[in-house]
Amino acid sequence: MAVITNILKGDCLDRLTEVKDNSVDLIITSPPYADSRVKTYGGINPEKYVEWFLPRSQQFLRVLKPSGTFILNIKEKVVNGERSTYVLELILALRKQGWLWTEEFIWHKKNSYPGKWPNRFRDSWERLLQFNKTKSFFMNQEAVMVPMGDWAQTRLKNLSLIDLGRDESKVKSGFGKKVANWLSRSKAYPTNVLHMATETNNKNHSAVFPEALPEWFIKLFTKTGGWVLDPFLGSGTTTRVASRMGRNSIGIEILEEYYRAALRDVNRLDDKLVDNQVYEQITQVRHIYVR
Protein backbone atom coordinates (compact mmCIF):
# COMPACT_ATOMS: atom_id res chain seq x y z
CA MET A 1 0.00 0.00 0.00
CA ALA A 2 1.28 3.42 -0.95
CA VAL A 3 0.90 6.13 1.63
CA ILE A 4 0.31 9.61 0.29
CA THR A 5 1.13 12.73 2.30
CA ASN A 6 0.08 16.07 0.86
CA ILE A 7 1.31 19.26 2.46
CA LEU A 8 -0.48 22.26 0.99
CA LYS A 9 0.20 25.93 1.58
CA GLY A 10 -2.56 28.45 1.90
CA ASP A 11 -5.91 29.09 3.56
CA CYS A 12 -7.87 25.86 3.88
CA LEU A 13 -10.91 27.79 2.66
CA ASP A 14 -9.19 28.05 -0.74
CA ARG A 15 -7.15 24.87 -0.92
CA LEU A 16 -9.97 22.57 0.14
CA THR A 17 -11.82 23.42 -3.08
CA GLU A 18 -9.29 21.11 -4.74
CA VAL A 19 -10.39 18.16 -2.63
CA LYS A 20 -13.20 15.85 -3.74
CA ASP A 21 -16.57 15.54 -2.02
CA ASN A 22 -16.93 12.69 0.50
CA SER A 23 -13.30 11.66 0.33
CA VAL A 24 -11.92 12.11 3.85
CA ASP A 25 -12.35 9.68 6.76
CA LEU A 26 -11.14 11.88 9.59
CA ILE A 27 -10.67 15.61 10.00
CA ILE A 28 -8.66 16.36 13.11
CA THR A 29 -7.36 19.81 13.82
CA SER A 30 -6.48 22.39 16.38
CA PRO A 31 -7.46 25.69 14.78
CA PRO A 32 -6.03 29.03 15.81
CA TYR A 33 -7.89 29.98 18.94
CA ALA A 34 -9.63 33.30 19.11
CA ASP A 35 -7.45 35.96 20.59
CA SER A 36 -8.01 39.59 21.30
CA ARG A 37 -4.48 40.28 20.09
CA VAL A 38 -4.85 40.36 16.33
CA LYS A 39 -1.16 40.21 15.56
CA THR A 40 -0.48 36.66 16.72
CA TYR A 41 -0.62 33.54 14.62
CA GLY A 42 -3.90 33.54 12.81
CA GLY A 43 -5.41 35.60 15.58
CA ILE A 44 -9.13 35.91 15.06
CA ASN A 45 -11.26 38.19 17.17
CA PRO A 46 -13.52 36.20 19.52
CA GLU A 47 -16.58 38.07 18.31
CA LYS A 48 -15.88 37.22 14.70
CA TYR A 49 -14.66 33.67 15.29
CA VAL A 50 -17.85 31.82 14.37
CA GLU A 51 -18.28 33.95 11.28
CA TRP A 52 -14.68 33.17 10.29
CA PHE A 53 -15.00 29.45 11.01
CA LEU A 54 -18.28 28.57 9.31
CA PRO A 55 -17.27 28.86 5.61
CA ARG A 56 -14.28 26.62 6.38
CA SER A 57 -16.34 24.04 8.24
CA GLN A 58 -18.69 24.10 5.26
CA GLN A 59 -15.79 22.77 3.22
CA PHE A 60 -15.03 20.20 5.93
CA LEU A 61 -18.61 19.02 5.71
CA ARG A 62 -18.32 18.67 1.96
CA VAL A 63 -15.08 16.69 1.82
CA LEU A 64 -15.88 14.41 4.76
CA LYS A 65 -17.29 10.97 3.99
CA PRO A 66 -20.75 10.25 5.42
CA SER A 67 -19.06 7.68 7.65
CA GLY A 68 -16.34 10.14 8.64
CA THR A 69 -15.65 12.09 11.82
CA PHE A 70 -14.53 15.64 12.56
CA ILE A 71 -12.50 16.18 15.75
CA LEU A 72 -12.05 19.79 16.81
CA ASN A 73 -9.50 20.56 19.52
CA ILE A 74 -10.30 23.91 21.02
CA LYS A 75 -10.41 25.79 24.31
CA GLU A 76 -11.76 29.22 25.01
CA LYS A 77 -9.39 31.64 26.67
CA VAL A 78 -9.98 33.99 29.55
CA VAL A 79 -10.87 37.47 28.39
CA ASN A 80 -11.35 40.17 30.99
CA GLY A 81 -11.70 37.64 33.79
CA GLU A 82 -14.31 35.55 32.02
CA ARG A 83 -14.26 32.50 29.78
CA SER A 84 -15.14 33.51 26.23
CA THR A 85 -18.32 32.01 24.88
CA TYR A 86 -17.31 31.74 21.25
CA VAL A 87 -16.72 27.99 21.49
CA LEU A 88 -20.23 27.43 22.83
CA GLU A 89 -21.60 29.60 20.04
CA LEU A 90 -19.50 27.68 17.52
CA ILE A 91 -20.99 24.36 18.61
CA LEU A 92 -24.50 25.73 18.21
CA ALA A 93 -23.61 27.22 14.82
CA LEU A 94 -22.04 24.00 13.56
CA ARG A 95 -25.21 22.10 14.42
CA LYS A 96 -27.20 24.62 12.41
CA GLN A 97 -24.77 24.03 9.55
CA GLY A 98 -25.74 20.37 9.51
CA TRP A 99 -23.20 18.75 11.82
CA LEU A 100 -24.20 16.30 14.53
CA TRP A 101 -22.54 17.14 17.85
CA THR A 102 -21.92 13.54 18.81
CA GLU A 103 -19.60 13.84 21.77
CA GLU A 104 -17.25 16.04 23.75
CA PHE A 105 -14.03 14.36 24.83
CA ILE A 106 -11.86 15.97 27.49
CA TRP A 107 -8.14 16.19 26.95
CA HIS A 108 -6.68 16.29 30.44
CA LYS A 109 -3.23 17.84 30.08
CA LYS A 110 -1.26 16.17 32.81
CA ASN A 111 1.57 18.69 32.59
CA SER A 112 -0.32 21.88 32.13
CA TYR A 113 1.37 25.23 31.85
CA PRO A 114 2.57 26.42 35.26
CA GLY A 115 1.55 29.69 36.78
CA LYS A 116 -0.41 31.30 39.57
CA TRP A 117 -3.22 33.80 39.39
CA PRO A 118 -5.21 35.39 42.20
CA ASN A 119 -8.59 34.12 41.08
CA ARG A 120 -8.09 30.97 39.02
CA PHE A 121 -6.04 27.81 38.88
CA ARG A 122 -3.99 26.42 36.05
CA ASP A 123 -6.04 25.43 33.02
CA SER A 124 -5.25 21.79 32.44
CA TRP A 125 -7.91 20.62 30.01
CA GLU A 126 -9.12 21.26 26.49
CA ARG A 127 -12.17 20.31 24.54
CA LEU A 128 -12.08 17.63 21.84
CA LEU A 129 -15.39 18.11 20.11
CA GLN A 130 -16.64 15.27 17.94
CA PHE A 131 -18.90 16.13 15.02
CA ASN A 132 -20.35 13.78 12.43
CA LYS A 133 -22.33 13.96 9.22
CA THR A 134 -24.46 10.92 10.03
CA LYS A 135 -25.22 8.76 13.03
CA SER A 136 -23.69 5.72 11.36
CA PHE A 137 -20.07 6.78 11.43
CA PHE A 138 -17.15 4.37 11.47
CA MET A 139 -15.63 3.62 14.87
CA ASN A 140 -13.04 0.95 15.66
CA GLN A 141 -13.37 0.82 19.42
CA GLU A 142 -11.16 -2.25 19.81
CA ALA A 143 -8.19 -0.34 18.40
CA VAL A 144 -7.95 1.94 21.42
CA MET A 145 -8.66 -0.51 24.22
CA VAL A 146 -6.49 -0.10 27.29
CA PRO A 147 -5.15 -2.69 29.75
CA MET A 148 -7.54 -3.39 32.59
CA GLY A 149 -6.79 -2.46 36.17
CA ASP A 150 -5.61 -4.94 38.78
CA TRP A 151 -9.15 -5.41 39.88
CA ALA A 152 -10.10 -7.13 36.64
CA GLN A 153 -7.34 -9.68 36.86
CA THR A 154 -8.69 -11.08 40.10
CA ARG A 155 -12.23 -11.01 38.88
CA LEU A 156 -11.39 -12.86 35.71
CA LYS A 157 -9.97 -15.78 37.70
CA ASN A 158 -13.30 -16.55 39.27
CA LEU A 159 -16.40 -15.49 37.46
CA SER A 160 -18.59 -14.11 40.21
CA LEU A 161 -22.00 -15.54 40.91
CA ILE A 162 -23.70 -12.37 39.84
CA ASP A 163 -22.03 -12.49 36.48
CA LEU A 164 -22.95 -16.10 35.99
CA GLY A 165 -26.50 -15.25 36.98
CA ARG A 166 -26.62 -12.41 34.56
CA ASP A 167 -25.35 -14.70 31.86
CA GLU A 168 -27.92 -17.36 32.65
CA SER A 169 -30.69 -14.82 32.42
CA LYS A 170 -29.82 -14.33 28.80
CA VAL A 171 -30.56 -16.60 25.90
CA LYS A 172 -29.25 -19.99 26.93
CA SER A 173 -27.71 -20.81 23.60
CA GLY A 174 -25.23 -17.98 23.93
CA PHE A 175 -24.03 -18.85 27.42
CA GLY A 176 -20.72 -20.41 26.52
CA LYS A 177 -20.03 -17.67 24.09
CA LYS A 178 -20.40 -15.04 26.78
CA VAL A 179 -18.07 -16.78 29.20
CA ALA A 180 -15.47 -17.03 26.50
CA ASN A 181 -15.94 -13.33 25.95
CA TRP A 182 -15.21 -12.63 29.58
CA LEU A 183 -12.15 -14.80 29.74
CA SER A 184 -10.62 -13.23 26.66
CA ARG A 185 -10.85 -9.78 28.17
CA SER A 186 -7.58 -8.41 29.38
CA LYS A 187 -8.39 -4.98 28.05
CA ALA A 188 -11.13 -2.50 28.70
CA TYR A 189 -12.70 0.23 26.63
CA PRO A 190 -11.52 3.75 27.40
CA THR A 191 -13.74 6.62 28.49
CA ASN A 192 -14.25 10.06 27.00
CA VAL A 193 -11.50 11.54 29.20
CA LEU A 194 -8.03 11.33 27.66
CA HIS A 195 -5.00 11.76 29.88
CA MET A 196 -2.10 12.95 27.79
CA ALA A 197 0.86 15.17 28.54
CA THR A 198 1.65 18.06 26.26
CA GLU A 199 4.92 17.72 24.43
CA THR A 200 7.34 20.33 25.64
CA ASN A 201 9.13 21.21 22.48
CA ASN A 202 12.24 23.28 22.94
CA LYS A 203 12.01 24.30 19.31
CA ASN A 204 10.95 27.61 17.88
CA HIS A 205 7.21 27.12 17.75
CA SER A 206 4.70 25.85 20.25
CA ALA A 207 3.74 22.27 19.43
CA VAL A 208 0.91 21.88 21.87
CA PHE A 209 -0.61 18.98 19.95
CA PRO A 210 1.06 15.82 21.30
CA GLU A 211 1.46 12.97 18.82
CA ALA A 212 -0.59 10.69 21.04
CA LEU A 213 -3.67 12.81 20.40
CA PRO A 214 -4.04 12.43 16.60
CA GLU A 215 -2.75 8.88 16.95
CA TRP A 216 -5.60 7.94 19.27
CA PHE A 217 -8.30 9.39 17.03
CA ILE A 218 -6.72 8.02 13.85
CA LYS A 219 -6.75 4.55 15.36
CA LEU A 220 -10.33 5.02 16.47
CA PHE A 221 -11.90 6.59 13.40
CA THR A 222 -9.89 5.34 10.38
CA LYS A 223 -8.58 2.14 8.85
CA THR A 224 -5.19 1.60 7.28
CA GLY A 225 -5.19 3.32 3.91
CA GLY A 226 -7.83 5.83 4.96
CA TRP A 227 -7.59 9.59 4.50
CA VAL A 228 -6.84 12.07 7.26
CA LEU A 229 -7.15 15.85 6.92
CA ASP A 230 -5.75 18.61 9.10
CA PRO A 231 -6.81 21.98 7.67
CA PHE A 232 -4.75 23.90 10.26
CA LEU A 233 -1.67 21.72 10.16
CA GLY A 234 0.87 23.79 12.05
CA SER A 235 4.25 22.15 11.95
CA GLY A 236 2.98 18.81 10.71
CA THR A 237 2.12 16.63 13.68
CA THR A 238 -1.04 15.18 12.16
CA THR A 239 0.48 14.31 8.79
CA ARG A 240 3.57 12.83 10.46
CA VAL A 241 1.49 10.57 12.67
CA ALA A 242 -0.91 9.62 9.88
CA SER A 243 1.96 8.65 7.60
CA ARG A 244 3.62 6.60 10.31
CA MET A 245 0.32 4.79 10.85
CA GLY A 246 -0.15 3.97 7.19
CA ARG A 247 -2.88 6.53 6.56
CA ASN A 248 -2.94 8.97 3.67
CA SER A 249 -3.18 12.57 4.72
CA ILE A 250 -3.66 16.14 3.62
CA GLY A 251 -2.30 18.98 5.69
CA ILE A 252 -2.96 22.62 4.95
CA GLU A 253 -0.98 25.44 6.50
CA ILE A 254 -1.19 29.12 5.76
CA LEU A 255 2.02 30.38 7.35
CA GLU A 256 5.19 29.97 5.33
CA GLU A 257 7.29 29.08 8.36
CA TYR A 258 5.07 26.26 9.56
CA TYR A 259 4.48 25.05 6.01
CA ARG A 260 8.22 24.68 5.52
CA ALA A 261 8.56 22.95 8.87
CA ALA A 262 5.88 20.45 7.88
CA LEU A 263 7.61 19.81 4.56
CA ARG A 264 10.95 19.24 6.28
CA ASP A 265 9.12 16.97 8.67
CA VAL A 266 7.83 14.77 5.84
CA ASN A 267 11.26 14.60 4.29
CA ARG A 268 12.88 13.64 7.54
CA LEU A 269 10.33 10.92 7.95
CA ASP A 270 11.13 9.62 4.49
CA ASP A 271 14.82 9.42 5.33
CA LYS A 272 14.06 7.54 8.48
CA LEU A 273 11.84 5.12 6.63
CA VAL A 274 14.54 4.59 4.03
CA ASP A 275 16.93 3.78 6.80
CA ASN A 276 14.43 1.36 8.19
CA GLN A 277 14.05 -0.27 4.81
CA VAL A 278 10.34 0.28 4.59
CA TYR A 279 10.59 2.94 1.92
CA GLU A 280 8.18 1.11 -0.29
CA GLN A 281 5.43 2.12 2.08
CA ILE A 282 5.76 5.66 0.81
CA THR A 283 5.75 6.22 -2.89
CA GLN A 284 4.49 9.72 -3.09
CA VAL A 285 4.91 12.80 -0.99
CA ARG A 286 3.90 16.40 -1.39
CA HIS A 287 1.77 18.04 -4.01
CA ILE A 288 -0.18 14.98 -4.93
CA TYR A 289 -3.78 15.95 -4.72
CA VAL A 290 -6.75 13.78 -4.08
CA ARG A 291 -8.12 14.57 -7.50
Added chain:
Amino acid sequence: MAVITNILKGDCLDRLTEVKDNSVDLIITSPPYADSRVKTYGGINPEKYVEWFLPRSQQFLRVLKPSGTFILNIKEKVVNGERSTYVLELILALRKQGWLWTEEFIWHKKNSYPGKWPNRFRDSWERLLQFNKTKSFFMNQEAVMVPMGDWAQTRLKNLSLIDLGRDESKVKSGFGKKVANWLSRSKAYPTNVLHMATETNNKNHSAVFPEALPEWFIKLFTKTGGWVLDPFLGSGTTTRVASRMGRNSIGIEILEEYYRAALRDVNRLDDKLVDNQVYEQITQVRHIYVR
Protein backbone atom coordinates in the same frame (compact mmCIF):
# COMPACT_ATOMS: atom_id res chain seq x y z
CA MET B 1 -19.22 29.97 66.86
CA ALA B 2 -22.65 28.57 66.34
CA VAL B 3 -23.27 26.66 63.13
CA ILE B 4 -26.74 26.93 61.66
CA THR B 5 -28.16 24.33 59.30
CA ASN B 6 -31.50 25.05 57.67
CA ILE B 7 -33.27 22.33 55.74
CA LEU B 8 -36.26 23.74 53.88
CA LYS B 9 -38.93 21.88 51.95
CA GLY B 10 -40.30 23.18 48.69
CA ASP B 11 -39.31 24.70 45.38
CA CYS B 12 -36.27 26.92 45.77
CA LEU B 13 -38.04 29.49 43.59
CA ASP B 14 -40.51 29.99 46.44
CA ARG B 15 -38.42 29.33 49.51
CA LEU B 16 -35.54 31.57 48.45
CA THR B 17 -37.80 34.61 48.74
CA GLU B 18 -37.34 34.17 52.50
CA VAL B 19 -33.59 34.63 52.22
CA LYS B 20 -31.98 38.07 52.42
CA ASP B 21 -30.20 39.83 49.57
CA ASN B 22 -26.40 39.45 49.43
CA SER B 23 -26.26 36.97 52.30
CA VAL B 24 -24.74 33.79 50.86
CA ASP B 25 -21.04 33.14 50.23
CA LEU B 26 -21.31 30.02 48.11
CA ILE B 27 -24.10 28.43 46.12
CA ILE B 28 -23.18 24.91 45.12
CA THR B 29 -25.71 22.58 43.62
CA SER B 30 -26.43 19.78 41.24
CA PRO B 31 -29.84 20.54 39.78
CA PRO B 32 -32.06 17.92 38.19
CA TYR B 33 -30.69 17.33 34.71
CA ALA B 34 -32.94 17.71 31.74
CA ASP B 35 -34.54 14.45 30.75
CA SER B 36 -36.87 13.53 27.98
CA ARG B 37 -38.76 11.27 30.35
CA VAL B 38 -40.95 13.66 32.27
CA LYS B 39 -41.87 11.25 35.05
CA THR B 40 -38.51 10.94 36.74
CA TYR B 41 -37.27 13.05 39.63
CA GLY B 42 -37.73 16.67 38.72
CA GLY B 43 -37.51 15.77 35.06
CA ILE B 44 -37.49 18.93 32.99
CA ASN B 45 -37.71 18.80 29.22
CA PRO B 46 -34.39 19.80 27.56
CA GLU B 47 -36.14 22.40 25.42
CA LYS B 48 -37.68 24.09 28.43
CA TYR B 49 -34.70 23.76 30.74
CA VAL B 50 -33.30 27.27 30.39
CA GLU B 51 -36.75 28.76 30.77
CA TRP B 52 -37.23 26.71 33.93
CA PHE B 53 -33.82 27.54 35.35
CA LEU B 54 -33.61 31.30 34.84
CA PRO B 55 -36.17 32.50 37.43
CA ARG B 56 -34.40 30.34 40.01
CA SER B 57 -30.95 31.59 39.10
CA GLN B 58 -32.39 35.11 39.39
CA GLN B 59 -32.97 34.33 43.06
CA PHE B 60 -29.47 32.88 43.35
CA LEU B 61 -28.11 36.13 41.95
CA ARG B 62 -30.07 38.12 44.49
CA VAL B 63 -29.09 36.18 47.62
CA LEU B 64 -25.41 35.77 46.68
CA LYS B 65 -22.94 38.21 48.16
CA PRO B 66 -20.98 40.31 45.63
CA SER B 67 -17.89 38.41 46.77
CA GLY B 68 -19.68 35.07 46.48
CA THR B 69 -19.48 32.22 43.98
CA PHE B 70 -22.03 29.97 42.29
CA ILE B 71 -20.90 26.46 41.36
CA LEU B 72 -23.22 24.54 39.03
CA ASN B 73 -22.66 20.80 38.56
CA ILE B 74 -24.33 19.66 35.37
CA LYS B 75 -23.87 17.42 32.33
CA GLU B 76 -25.92 17.15 29.21
CA LYS B 77 -27.15 13.71 28.23
CA VAL B 78 -27.24 12.00 24.87
CA VAL B 79 -30.53 12.43 23.06
CA ASN B 80 -31.01 10.66 19.77
CA GLY B 81 -27.29 10.06 19.32
CA GLU B 82 -26.28 13.66 20.00
CA ARG B 83 -25.28 15.64 23.06
CA SER B 84 -28.03 18.01 24.11
CA THR B 85 -27.17 21.69 23.82
CA TYR B 86 -29.25 22.99 26.68
CA VAL B 87 -26.24 23.39 28.98
CA LEU B 88 -24.48 25.56 26.42
CA GLU B 89 -27.62 27.61 26.04
CA LEU B 90 -27.91 27.88 29.81
CA ILE B 91 -24.40 29.32 30.10
CA LEU B 92 -25.19 31.94 27.47
CA ALA B 93 -28.49 32.75 29.17
CA LEU B 94 -26.92 33.08 32.61
CA ARG B 95 -24.42 35.59 31.24
CA LYS B 96 -27.30 37.61 29.85
CA GLN B 97 -28.89 37.45 33.29
CA GLY B 98 -25.85 39.22 34.70
CA TRP B 99 -23.60 36.36 35.81
CA LEU B 100 -19.92 36.27 34.97
CA TRP B 101 -18.87 32.86 33.60
CA THR B 102 -15.55 32.79 35.38
CA GLU B 103 -14.41 29.23 34.91
CA GLU B 104 -15.34 25.69 33.97
CA PHE B 105 -13.90 22.99 36.17
CA ILE B 106 -13.96 19.39 35.04
CA TRP B 107 -15.07 16.67 37.43
CA HIS B 108 -13.36 13.53 36.21
CA LYS B 109 -15.44 10.63 37.55
CA LYS B 110 -12.93 7.88 38.04
CA ASN B 111 -15.64 5.27 38.42
CA SER B 112 -18.02 6.24 35.68
CA TYR B 113 -21.04 4.19 34.79
CA PRO B 114 -20.16 1.09 32.80
CA GLY B 115 -21.57 0.16 29.46
CA LYS B 116 -20.70 -0.42 25.85
CA TRP B 117 -22.29 1.18 22.86
CA PRO B 118 -21.51 0.95 19.17
CA ASN B 119 -20.62 4.61 18.72
CA ARG B 120 -19.51 6.09 22.02
CA PHE B 121 -17.47 5.39 25.13
CA ARG B 122 -18.43 5.73 28.76
CA ASP B 123 -19.12 9.27 29.91
CA SER B 124 -16.73 9.90 32.76
CA TRP B 125 -16.82 13.65 33.30
CA GLU B 126 -19.20 16.39 34.34
CA ARG B 127 -19.10 20.15 34.18
CA LEU B 128 -18.56 22.28 37.28
CA LEU B 129 -19.42 25.75 36.03
CA GLN B 130 -18.26 28.68 38.10
CA PHE B 131 -20.29 31.88 37.98
CA ASN B 132 -19.72 35.10 39.89
CA LYS B 133 -21.45 38.42 40.46
CA THR B 134 -18.23 40.41 40.37
CA LYS B 135 -14.63 39.89 39.35
CA SER B 136 -13.45 40.44 42.89
CA PHE B 137 -14.81 37.26 44.42
CA PHE B 138 -13.31 35.61 47.49
CA MET B 139 -10.96 32.70 46.84
CA ASN B 140 -8.78 30.94 49.40
CA GLN B 141 -6.43 29.05 47.11
CA GLU B 142 -4.14 27.91 49.91
CA ALA B 143 -6.98 25.95 51.50
CA VAL B 144 -7.12 23.44 48.65
CA MET B 145 -3.42 22.95 48.01
CA VAL B 146 -2.51 19.34 47.37
CA PRO B 147 0.58 17.37 48.41
CA MET B 148 3.28 17.41 45.78
CA GLY B 149 4.10 14.31 43.81
CA ASP B 150 6.80 11.82 44.73
CA TRP B 151 9.36 13.56 42.59
CA ALA B 152 8.86 16.79 44.50
CA GLN B 153 8.80 14.99 47.83
CA THR B 154 12.24 13.46 47.38
CA ARG B 155 13.62 16.69 46.05
CA LEU B 156 12.22 18.62 48.96
CA LYS B 157 13.48 16.02 51.42
CA ASN B 158 17.02 16.23 50.06
CA LEU B 159 16.98 19.97 49.98
CA SER B 160 15.67 20.32 53.45
CA LEU B 161 18.30 17.93 54.81
CA ILE B 162 21.04 20.01 53.28
CA ASP B 163 19.45 23.24 54.33
CA LEU B 164 18.94 21.95 57.82
CA GLY B 165 22.70 21.48 58.24
CA ARG B 166 23.39 24.87 56.85
CA ASP B 167 20.74 26.32 59.04
CA GLU B 168 22.42 25.01 62.19
CA SER B 169 25.74 26.50 61.21
CA LYS B 170 24.27 29.84 60.28
CA VAL B 171 21.55 30.32 62.78
CA LYS B 172 21.90 34.05 63.04
CA SER B 173 22.32 34.88 59.36
CA GLY B 174 18.65 34.83 58.58
CA PHE B 175 19.10 31.83 56.33
CA GLY B 176 16.41 29.96 58.21
CA LYS B 177 13.82 32.11 56.59
CA LYS B 178 14.68 30.61 53.23
CA VAL B 179 14.37 27.13 54.63
CA ALA B 180 10.94 27.96 55.92
CA ASN B 181 10.07 29.12 52.44
CA TRP B 182 11.11 25.82 51.01
CA LEU B 183 9.33 23.85 53.66
CA SER B 184 6.09 25.64 52.92
CA ARG B 185 6.34 24.33 49.38
CA SER B 186 5.48 20.76 50.19
CA LYS B 187 2.14 21.47 48.58
CA ALA B 188 1.14 22.64 45.14
CA TYR B 189 -1.88 24.46 43.77
CA PRO B 190 -4.44 22.25 42.08
CA THR B 191 -5.67 22.64 38.51
CA ASN B 192 -9.17 23.02 37.15
CA VAL B 193 -9.52 19.26 36.71
CA LEU B 194 -10.84 17.42 39.78
CA HIS B 195 -10.42 13.67 40.04
CA MET B 196 -13.08 12.23 42.29
CA ALA B 197 -15.00 8.98 42.37
CA THR B 198 -18.75 8.97 42.68
CA GLU B 199 -19.94 7.55 45.97
CA THR B 200 -21.71 4.28 45.45
CA ASN B 201 -24.30 4.42 48.15
CA ASN B 202 -25.97 1.18 49.04
CA LYS B 203 -28.92 3.18 50.25
CA ASN B 204 -32.23 3.74 48.59
CA HIS B 205 -31.52 6.91 46.66
CA SER B 206 -28.70 7.93 44.39
CA ALA B 207 -26.15 10.19 46.04
CA VAL B 208 -23.90 10.82 43.10
CA PHE B 209 -22.48 13.98 44.62
CA PRO B 210 -19.43 12.78 46.53
CA GLU B 211 -18.68 14.63 49.77
CA ALA B 212 -15.26 15.60 48.48
CA LEU B 213 -16.86 17.81 45.84
CA PRO B 214 -18.74 20.33 48.01
CA GLU B 215 -15.91 20.07 50.54
CA TRP B 216 -13.37 21.25 47.98
CA PHE B 217 -15.42 24.23 46.86
CA ILE B 218 -16.45 25.17 50.41
CA LYS B 219 -12.79 25.25 51.40
CA LEU B 220 -11.96 27.30 48.34
CA PHE B 221 -14.76 29.85 48.33
CA THR B 222 -15.84 30.32 51.97
CA LYS B 223 -14.41 31.02 55.39
CA THR B 224 -15.42 29.40 58.65
CA GLY B 225 -18.75 30.83 59.68
CA GLY B 226 -19.73 31.66 56.10
CA TRP B 227 -23.03 30.73 54.46
CA VAL B 228 -23.50 27.92 51.95
CA LEU B 229 -26.66 27.35 49.90
CA ASP B 230 -27.77 24.28 47.98
CA PRO B 231 -31.12 25.01 46.33
CA PHE B 232 -31.44 21.42 45.04
CA LEU B 233 -30.26 19.65 48.14
CA GLY B 234 -31.17 16.04 47.46
CA SER B 235 -30.42 13.88 50.47
CA GLY B 236 -28.31 16.49 52.22
CA THR B 237 -24.70 16.05 51.17
CA THR B 238 -23.96 19.77 50.94
CA THR B 239 -25.49 20.70 54.29
CA ARG B 240 -23.81 17.75 55.98
CA VAL B 241 -20.38 18.74 54.67
CA ALA B 242 -20.92 22.44 55.36
CA SER B 243 -21.92 21.74 58.93
CA ARG B 244 -18.96 19.47 59.49
CA MET B 245 -16.69 22.23 58.17
CA GLY B 246 -18.12 24.88 60.47
CA ARG B 247 -20.12 26.69 57.80
CA ASN B 248 -23.75 27.72 58.10
CA SER B 249 -25.95 26.36 55.38
CA ILE B 250 -29.36 26.40 53.78
CA GLY B 251 -30.59 23.39 51.84
CA ILE B 252 -33.83 23.36 49.89
CA GLU B 253 -35.44 20.16 48.64
CA ILE B 254 -38.77 19.75 46.94
CA LEU B 255 -39.30 16.00 47.28
CA GLU B 256 -40.66 14.79 50.60
CA GLU B 257 -38.49 11.67 50.61
CA TYR B 258 -35.18 13.49 50.09
CA TYR B 259 -36.23 16.29 52.44
CA ARG B 260 -36.80 13.75 55.21
CA ALA B 261 -33.53 12.06 54.43
CA ALA B 262 -31.71 15.37 54.71
CA LEU B 263 -33.42 16.07 58.02
CA ARG B 264 -32.46 12.65 59.37
CA ASP B 265 -28.98 13.34 58.15
CA VAL B 266 -28.70 16.53 60.18
CA ASN B 267 -30.02 14.79 63.27
CA ARG B 268 -27.56 11.96 62.92
CA LEU B 269 -24.78 14.47 62.60
CA ASP B 270 -25.95 16.14 65.80
CA ASP B 271 -25.76 12.86 67.68
CA LYS B 272 -22.29 12.22 66.43
CA LEU B 273 -21.16 15.68 67.45
CA VAL B 274 -22.64 15.19 70.90
CA ASP B 275 -20.66 11.98 71.22
CA ASN B 276 -17.57 13.85 70.17
CA GLN B 277 -18.27 16.51 72.78
CA VAL B 278 -18.25 19.37 70.33
CA TYR B 279 -21.96 19.93 70.55
CA GLU B 280 -21.48 23.58 71.36
CA GLN B 281 -20.55 24.10 67.73
CA ILE B 282 -24.13 23.56 66.77
CA THR B 283 -26.80 25.48 68.58
CA GLN B 284 -29.51 25.62 65.99
CA VAL B 285 -30.76 23.25 63.36
CA ARG B 286 -33.71 23.29 60.99
CA HIS B 287 -36.29 25.98 60.37
CA ILE B 288 -34.10 28.83 61.43
CA TYR B 289 -34.20 31.30 58.60
CA VAL B 290 -31.59 33.82 57.66
CA ARG B 291 -34.04 36.62 58.28
Added chain:
DNA sequence: AGCTCTTATGAATCATTGA
Protein backbone atom coordinates in the same frame (compact mmCIF):
# COMPACT_ATOMS: atom_id res chain seq x y z
C1' DA C 1 -5.76 -6.37 63.18
C1' DG C 2 -4.67 -6.58 58.51
C1' DC C 3 -4.84 -9.00 54.59
C1' DT C 4 -7.44 -11.04 50.23
C1' DC C 5 -11.47 -12.17 47.92
C1' DT C 6 -16.50 -11.40 46.85
C1' DT C 7 -20.42 -8.75 45.71
C1' DA C 8 -23.48 -4.88 44.80
C1' DT C 9 -24.38 -1.02 42.09
C1' DG C 10 -24.24 3.57 39.98
C1' DA C 11 -27.20 11.39 36.96
C1' DA C 12 -25.58 5.69 31.13
C1' DT C 13 -26.92 4.47 26.45
C1' DC C 14 -28.86 1.80 22.76
C1' DA C 15 -31.82 -1.65 20.54
C1' DT C 16 -35.94 -3.75 20.79
C1' DT C 17 -40.62 -4.23 21.82
C1' DG C 18 -45.17 -2.55 22.62
C1' DA C 19 -48.76 1.10 22.61
Added chain:
DNA sequence: GTCAATGATTCATAAGAGC
Protein backbone atom coordinates in the same frame (compact mmCIF):
# COMPACT_ATOMS: atom_id res chain seq x y z
C1' DG D 1 -45.22 6.91 11.66
C1' DT D 2 -43.92 8.56 16.72
C1' DC D 3 -43.13 7.81 21.44
C1' DA D 4 -42.58 5.36 25.81
C1' DA D 5 -41.10 1.37 28.46
C1' DT D 6 -37.97 -2.70 29.03
C1' DG D 7 -33.74 -5.42 28.75
C1' DA D 8 -28.83 -5.93 27.86
C1' DT D 9 -24.43 -4.34 28.28
C1' DT D 10 -20.31 -3.01 31.40
C1' DC D 11 -16.19 -1.38 34.91
C1' DA D 12 -14.32 1.02 39.04
C1' DT D 13 -15.06 1.45 43.76
C1' DA D 14 -16.02 0.26 48.48
C1' DA D 15 -18.33 -2.28 51.80
C1' DG D 16 -18.53 -6.76 53.62
C1' DA D 17 -17.10 -11.45 54.17
C1' DG D 18 -13.54 -14.74 54.92
C1' DC D 19 -8.99 -16.11 56.75
